[in-house]
Amino acid sequence: MARPEPLFEDVRSIRVVGERDIRIDYEYADEPADLGLVYSMRSTTRDHPGALVLDSAEVTLSRMRFRFLHGFGVAAQTSRDVTVEGCQFQAPPDSGRHSAGFADFIPVLRLLGTSCRARLPLRRELPDGLVGWTAVENVTRTPTVQIVRNIFRNVPTRGVLVTSRRAVLIEENRFEHTGMASIYVSGDAAEWWESGPVRDVTIRGNEFVEPGGPAIHLDPRNTQCDQRRAVHSGVLVTENQFVLDGVPALDAKSTRGIRFRDNSIVQRGQETPDIILRSCFDVRIELDSAGRKRAPSGGLGEINA
Template sequence: MMNKIFVFILFTLVNVYACAQDTIRISDFGLKPDTHENAVQIVQKALAFAKIKPGAILVFPKGRYDFWPQYATEKMYYESNTDVIPLRRCAILLEDLKNLTIDCKGSDFVFHDRIQPFTIDKSQNISIKNVNIDWDIPLTAQAEILDVTDKYIDIAINVLESPYTIENGKLVFIGEGWKSRWHGEMEFERETKFIASQTGDWGCLGDGSQNYKAENLKYGVVRLNYAFKRKPAKGNYLVLRHSARDHAGTFIVDSKNVTIENMNMYHNGGLGILSQYSENLTFKKVNCVPNTNKNRILSGHDDGLHYSNCKGQITVDSCHFLALMDDPINVHGTCVRVMKKKDDRTLLCKFMHDQSIGFIWARSGEKIGFIENEAMNTFGTAIVESFRSTSPELFEIIFQEPVPTTLVEGNALENLTWTPDVEIKNSFFGSNRARGILMSTPGKVVIENNVFESSGSAILIAGDANGWYESGAVTDVLIRNNIFKDPCLTSMYQFCEGIISIYPEIPKADAKKPFHKNIRIENNEFHPFDYPVLYAKSVDGLSFTGNTLIRSYHFKPYHSRKATFTFDACLNIEVANNKFDGEILGKNIKLINTSTKNLKIGKSQGLVLEK
């Protein structure tokens, strides 16, 4: 019996010792919380130590830690959907690391100037958890509307977090090492914190608003002299956009098996978490929201979670998004344009969007699809032999076999290897500029048990090879058990033709060969105040079944589309077993370039068919 007790005690002590050995405390390197000293160099030392201890846990005792550009690693990164700048400042760089957990214990990481909080590069099995990211002086400003007249608007600005000056009659914000002029705005209602209805891309101050002349009534109270064509409401808030999109809140590149949990991304200088050419990404309880402790209305500078050219499994679980200046979630690939056919296996190609260049777009053995531009049909595939960049915008790609003979200059290519499966669940999409979810991937997609209060469309399924060049025809999408509340589609943004908008940018849709496939919308609850609930263009296999529509009267109808359902160039559609509660506007189906033979309407729904 004594031997068993001894063995048990010895086993316990060994495990405790091993756990202690695996834990790295940032305090052991001399960094204490709440000192306001620059943490960058000390964190670099701790990460260097962690590199030789795979499986380590780097722990930050709870408190405030400050990060300044001084001593930050500066690296050249081409970041998707982000301004191109010579070098990115990387405050916390995890490069060539494996099996590392960073546990911040609920700490506040406060950043200064233009900087990228976390960068995860060529790393595997990384976990970051329990951290709040913010700026004392944010890279976006906000103002309370004090007075509104036909000749001017008076606003109040918190000068402690958004110091400013007036230059040549224009409002210019001054930060820690930067200065930038106000160039755009969004209006948020005081009580609800919703984006004001019928503003969005139409604007909340009207055309010509930047012709204002600013004057100080006193420092912190500014009069904007101009006969604004649209007047915001007194007491509401303006989020004043002014700076460039140049650093992500977290940048994940060429990495795999990354988990982020319990992160409050209160602010950043661009996209919230940008994942690029990475695989198997899990984000749980990641919240891109305003810091209410600072009375903030603003949150992130642009998108919340942005996935560009990823693969494997993407999981978003129990996340919150509010007051972002762009879409909470965007999943897409990158199409490129064929500029020249050098021979039957060699193409010269170009990145077409100026914020998405310089990527290693393909690797040997990867599968590439060839896309014609008008109907955006894929007319062939081939396997890559080699890839060579000739400039940030141009590259040469050689295939193992001849390219299709029908390929011509101006066609597009899509990398079919970098296409993820996506699961988005148990999350809240509040009032953010633009849409809720943008989805463009041929992988398996499940969107379930979420709540949407999006300013524009709640879900946009897009894809194009002509404008944004964000690729990804969907082939397997399930949208189920979600609640779409009445703030959805209260304002207009690009491609917002329904609460769910399936709108690929196709110049000439081919009704015989649609772009998207296999989309099921099941057992959801909609609260429409206006006509358009579902708009679908170029889909083969679309079902809208078992959903409940409940009429709302909280907002005034305004949308130009006067049909509950619109199907354009679609095949194999089913609308069945849906419930309609209240005086649903339209309660109709509009067919465009779509045969009635391809539409199955269930009984007892009271729907009117229009051709």
């Protein structure tokens, strides 16, 4: 079995063999289970972004090349009408590096506020069920989002992470070998304190090629699920092409009103459900033999738990 991150396990010696090369000898002679993988190492401290758009309006970044971004990439916060067009986020071909960064290339942030009954002025009493800390989202500052005709290739994490209750369109993009989910829709008021629910997401006409996690992951971080109060809603996935290896096309939790139709799915590798649903309601999934292909060992399954 493959070991978790075995690069520095059972090491006999490490020595420098060139200006930018090291040689690692191991205690065992077997062919490594991670043969062919590329390991990227970095400092885990992310103390600043590569560029910052702050308290601004009508900002356009056009035809720029970002070759290396320490920590977070081009961050935008409390700004409006921000356009990124024709930009390239890629390490120089002759640099020996495989990625231009180790976190989000374009984080557009709105942090949730946290408060107890006393740190925020209110016009009326809070409901009895709210005790301790409460997350507060300024819904007047949530953006509309359009991510159209981009290529996301060999990203070590997710291709797109988006949570906004206004309209989100992700269309005609190509996602190749993302390390995790190609499109990740979170919803978190417990760890990063940065996002609320989505209400109108269209994922249309994209190509997904062998992501490391679910191609599309609807993953709010709530610990209790209630049919009457699903976190996310209004997600349409249509006219996409999925080429997958052991991961689902869609993995969704606590979402109401999913529509999945007119998609092409090719599954390779181990048997894996195309769709995984957890505490999802009012869901319409259309999978037909004309729109999907699968290796003989595969199987189709849907889970709702």
